[in-house]
Amino acid sequence: MVYLDHAATTPLDGRVLQAMTPYLTEIYGNASSQHSYGRRAANAVTVARDKIAGIMGVSPSELYFTSGGTEAGNTALKGVCAALRGRGRHVVLSALEHPALISAANDMREYGYEITLVNPAENGIVSAESVAGAIRPDTVFVGVMAANNEVGTIQPIKDIYAACRERKVFLYCDCVQTAGVLPFGLFPADGIGFSAHKFYGPKGFGGLYVRGNCRFERLISGGEQERGLRGGTTYVAGAVGCARALEIAEREAQSNNENIRRLRDLFVKRVLAEIEGTRVNGDLQNRLPSNANISFDGCDGEQILFALDLAGIAVSTGSACSSGAVTPSRVLTSMGLDEGRVKSAVRFTFGRGNTLQEVDYVTVKIKEAVERIRAQKY
Numbered sequence: 001m002v003y004l005d006h007a008a009t010t011p012l013d014g015r016v017l018q019a020m021t022p023y024l025t026e027i028y029g030n031a032s033s034q035h036s037y038g039r040r041a042a043n044a045v046t047v048a049r050d051k052i053a054g055i056m057g058v059s060p061s062e063l064y065f066t067s068g069g070t071e072a073g074n075t076a077l078k079g080v081c082a083a084l085r086g087r088g089r090h091v092v093l094s095a096l097e098h099p100a101l102i103s104a105a106n107d108m109r110e111y112g113y114e115i116t117l118v119n120p121a122e123n124g125i126v127s128a129e130s131v132a133g134a135i136r137p138d139t140v141f142v143g144v145m146a147a148n149n150e151v152g153t154i155q156p157i158k159d160i161y162a163a164c165r166e167r168k169v170f171l172y173c174d175c176v177q178t179a180g181v182l183p184f185g186l187f188p189a190d191g192i193g194f195s196a197h198k199f200y201g202p203k204g205f206g207g208l209y210v211r212g213n214c215r216f217e218r219l220i221s222g223g224e225q226e227r228g229l230r231g232g233t234t235y236v237a238g239a240v241g242c243a244r245a246l247e248i249a250e251r252e253a254q255s256n257n258e259n260i261r262r263l264r265d266l267f268v269k270r271v272l273a274e275i276e277g278t279r280v281n282g283d284l285q286n287r288l289p290s291n292a293n294i295s296f297d298g299c300d301g302e303q304i305l306f307a308l309d310l311a312g313i314a315v316s317t318g319s320a321c322s323s324g325a326v327t328p329s330r331v332l333t334s335m336g337l338d339e340g341r342v343k344s345a346v347r348f349t350f351g352r353g354n355t356l357q358e359v360d361y362v363t364v365k366i367k368e369a370v371e372r373i374r375a376q377k378y
């Protein structure tokens with residue numbers, strides 16, 4: 001089996017599982033309980049929060065634990081809109097954003113909010129000028145991700161944040177794809193979201209940073225967890241696992257990124273050289289080391305995905321499948337790519353466990369699949 005879908009999720013690191021296990025077995029107290037079981041659990045959550053905040057370079061009091069990236073994005077967008085409803089009802093998002101943010105914004109239309117989507121250039125990068133140009137006096141929230149999950153392109157967040165600060169508008173940066181890969185310091189913002197399962201941590205745990213002096217309202221009402229801003233029993237093992245996973249990922253980022261980049265570059269070089277009619281989508285320089293998004297002329301991405309699945313290779317396409325109908329990738333379409341290129345795109349995302357032998361095997365299998373699909377068509 002060859003797993004090339006690390007942008008979707010990663011396996012749990014054994015060291016992370018080891019750190020989590022005591023909090024799933026012996027130290028099972030509810031972190032809100034007042035007895036010693038609860039205090040031990042609460043202490044582990046405090047240590048985890050301090051560790052994550054330290055890595056992010058923020059204060060622990062600015063960090064709220066969530067169930068992952070989707071909840072972080074929803075809380076940021078809906079929470080800030082609710083807190084600032086007296087100021088305006090306009091939201092600016094890059095067209096590259098994950099459905100977590102796009103759907104959350106669409107929900108707000110019902111309450112009279114207008115949404116402006118800013119398209120990227122053909123290279124999958126949104127310019128600070130175009131984001132600045134979309135901001136209006138009634139804009140209350142801007143969302144631009146650090147790196148895109150389909151094409152891996154890295155966005156100029158420092159410039160975008162400068163533009164937002166100048167206009168006194170809240171910037172949310174979805175760092176789900178960069179956390180543990182690139183330093184948080186590269187992506188300054190008023191709100192930042194991350195998700196543990198993208199950096200070899202547990203699924204169902206993540207966090208939202210909100211700068212101390214920015215206001216937001218809670219999405220989930222309940223107990224007084226997360227300083228009253230996110231109700232629900234704290235997932236103690238998740239917090240411990242997330243902190244451990246982020247610590248490992250940050251420490252090993254340089255060597256992991258180098259290895260992953262080398263495999264990805266070799267893979268891209270071989271595919272482009274050995275298979276005619278192939279093109280890489282998205283900027284070649286400003287992109288995550290793990291991502292290769294390639295279009296194969298005359299093919300459907302899904303056909304390639306299924307052929308590779310039969311060969312034990314896991315990849316993905318950017319298209320969404322609902323009720324049997326395939327909707328082309330919104331991200332690739334927003335980059336202005338033609339229909340054929342959008343339909344034939346496949347995303348390969350490399351990770352820590354991949355090898356050179358796997359690059360050989362996958363290249364051969366893609367070549368066979370593409371030749372077969374093209375032969376059927378003509």
Ligand code: PLP
Nearest residue numbers: 068069070098100149176177195
């Ligand atoms: N944002 C981005 C860029 C993502 O890639 C994902 C996951 O695919 C999410 C948000 C959602 O994160 P989660 O799965 O933790 O809800």
